[in-house]
Amino acid sequence: MNKRLGCRMSLNISAAQALEILVVSMRDSFLAVTVFVAAMILLFSWLQFITAGRFVGWIGENRGLQPLIGAMMGLTPGCGGAIIVMPMYARGYVTYGTVIATLIATLGDAAFVLIGAVFQDSSYLTPVIVVHTTSFVVGVSWGYGVDLIEVTPTTPLGRFGPKFGTDEPLGEEVAKAMEGKDSLIENLPREVPEGWGYRVLHQGYRIWWLVTAVGLCLAILLLGWYAQDPEYSPELVWDPTTRDGIVTWVGFIGSSLSIILYVSSKNFFADDTEATIGDKLNSLDETLVHAASETAFVTFWVLIAYLVFEFGMLLAGIKESDMSENGSGAGAVLVAATIGLIPGCGPQIIAITAYVEGIISFPALVANAISQDGDALFPLLVRHKVASIWATIHTTLPAIIVGLVFLWAMGQYPSITDALQP
Template identity: 25%
Template sequence: MVNLLPIIKQTLLITFFVMSMMLIIEYLNVFTKGLWSKGIEKSKWKQVLLGAFLGVTPGCLGAYTAVSLFIHDIIGNGALVATMIATSGDEAFMMFTLFPEKAILLNVVIFTIAIAAGWLTDRFFKKKFYIPASDKHFHVHEIPECTGFPKNTFWHQLKHITPTRALMLMSILFFVTFITLDEHLASGSFHGILKWGHSSHSDSDPLWIKITFFTVISLSTAVIFIVNDHFLEKHLWGHIIKRHFSKIFLWTFFTLLLIALLMKHFDLHSVIQHNMFWVLVAAVLIGIIPESGPHLIFVMLFASGNLPLSILLASSIVQDGHGSLPLLAESRRSFIIVKLLNMAVGFSIGLAGLALGI
């Protein structure tokens, strides 16, 4: 029988850290006002670079933005392909939570692959995948408008704090207290959340991991403090908490539970090692699903030391999280072409990685 308490604690830890990063990214995305997208219409190279950059931005907002730019004829085929190759959806937050150093390396590799794939796409596909028939488009996340965060409202917001802001601040206080008082979580489990049955080289997390953890928590707290009520309600609560919290928690919990059960009854590492090709095929096929969640199994397997980097890389290349949903709604033809190209790139890279023993 699997002990559920550690899994629940680990799920809470992962979910809260992921949500904190999502709050920060949401703030930065809105605050920049999309200024990076100006002046790119005439340069395919700049478009591909922009697409790859939007893709490696954790979450789906970068992909949503790229789809919006694509259907409004601001970026072309190559930039869209680069975006979808570089996009890992909500799983990107998971990777930066569980193995930040390797996640950075993975994103650098994917960014490079996305640029190359985008450039080749523009070379071979001169005609645009999608030509809008009218000015009416499926509504996606446009380049966000920043409503402003005037300093003189800070103290007013604290004096007249809304229930939503109070709830979010109390949740952070509860979580930090929970982490501090729980000896197991405070003394090493963050670095080895998924290393069931594996010995650790040290009894505690490296100092930089603890610093990173509390830095992210502090920044997310600062964001909750300084943003105005409209931004807090619409973006942080409405877009991040309500849409993502339960989904991330449930997918994380059941993925951890599934892997724990498999590892209890099977030599999971041996099974994967003897069926690498078919695991790669499964990763590529599951990557077709335009949904964050099913792909989390590969992130967790890699974090637990049971999956090679090449298969995680292939999964990350093919899957787009929710990023391709607006594209599917607007143009099924474009969605199919982009997915086929992503699958070809992901499978080729994964196969090459397995051949090289990566």
């Protein structure tokens, strides 16, 4: 919800004020982000379920198109498409340039936050299209360039530099596990069906989907109410017989359930693993389970971002405009690209939320989008440590370059700024 509750600038925060910030942030994160993200994650998870096998076969049969196909898989919101590519590289099915193209193109789960902003404010449509298009184009071109000059983890400068060490082999256990397997999708690992977290997630996801469905209907109504009355802003009311009371309770319950699913999944910084991808791609029921879990993960980190921004501004006695001034220069581009070096989607969701909240500039957004690898780096790290380290470097360089180019262009042409900085 763009109409966030304002906070008084004070260094002293009362318990009531802190509770108000917490509940409003929970309400807004669920009704402004979660419900729309859930619909998108469910859609893309279903598409991955019915098409992933075709993509794997296609990319293996068309080596010359691999960076292009890899970027397409990375471009799909979420980390599933990118994660599938990583073990393919470890097996020798795809080139290193394909890995780079995939990692550059992916925005991970942070993409859902950015796309979800469009539902609240259509002015975000242009930035969403531009950042995804930029990531895709840079990913494809950089990926082909990497393969063209024969860049690999052991020759990080390609034909123009020395070779360091030898190619890192697969571990013995991994090699044995892969031996004789024909289908990458069918033979992805699965989650072990045991433990309290597994039971809570697999029994509670239906309740979560029910509340989320109610929340989606309510969020659509809120958009209509905003259109009818631009000055409308829901109050924090606990009376369930009132309109604002219903908004408060649905948002609060939805976020609470999301936090429970988040904790139950035990994936605190990276929600997608090869095991969860294996479950989703081989079972439609597991697709529903993990779509709920993935959305809960996004909800948790969006909530953290909201709380960091709100309490940070309150304690520091600053306004959003003050933070925006510090998030619009070359330093912001470098910081955003550096955040992208951190594996996992959690920190990246905070960075993307900062853009949606007007804290950082579009050039910083682009730098983070290109630099970040989402959860896809983890399976590569397990199989090929050298490749994972160099991949982060090889994706950060274009992130900084492209981010600075956008910074220059937006400084030269104010019309670009108007279009890309809502």
